[in-house]
Amino acid sequence: GPARPTALAPDIAARLRRTPDGLVAAVVRQHDTGEVLMLAWMDDEALHRTLTTGRATYWSRSRQEYWVKGATSGHHQYVRSVALDCDGDAVLVSVDQVGVACHTGTRNCFSDELPVTGPQPDGLPVTGPQPDGLPV
């Protein structure tokens, strides 16, 4: 159950499957383009506030406090819709993002591409030089 007092509707709370520290993952996307902006964390009360205030509200794991996105940066996230996933451990939050989502100044937080070296379905490697004459 939730660690902190919450006004979240009990029928929603009962469907959540939380991490050991009481959180669900919040995948945040721009409502019209579908761009995945960031991932944040919500406890029950953060989800309640997100559903009822129109502003995306998260739980900061590092600061251990609620965090209304944009409150200090001006990069508000106006909530358009929220969907819970099939096993209750994540919500998909569709927002209208003002400015940039990432505190680093980029539009989204996923700027750090990792090297994918596995085979692709067509048998060609993802990275490295391609054989002459084959499209990359």
Add this chain to the structure above:
Amino acid sequence: GPARPTALAPDIAARLRRTPDGLVAAVVRQHDTGEVLMLAWMDDEALHRTLTTGRATYWSRSRQEYWVKGATSGHHQYVRSVALDCDGDAVLVSVDQVGVACHTGTRNCFSDELPVTGPQPDGLPVTGPQPDGLPV
């Protein structure tokens, strides 16, 4: 640090910020349409396997074992790219999804819309009847 043996490159492992049970969130999207398909969990080794085998591999919190998406269902996820987020607690996995992503049979796992009752930027409520003459 990781709880299980892993071949993940140390420079990547050093950038991860894990849940108390040693996991990062994996946001999975269809590479071309951008549709958010599901959220799953990865420990270091699941991330390593995802980066090096071409097949999305997760850690099952309920079964406490590795799980190659599609191994039993046939709904394979071929990995196109993986990006780490700015604070290291989530990866965005772009895949080519065969069939449906959700075990319930829907294309994505976010079918459970929650009621959003907060105000919108224009001051109109999201739900409930609209005043006569105003666009919905």
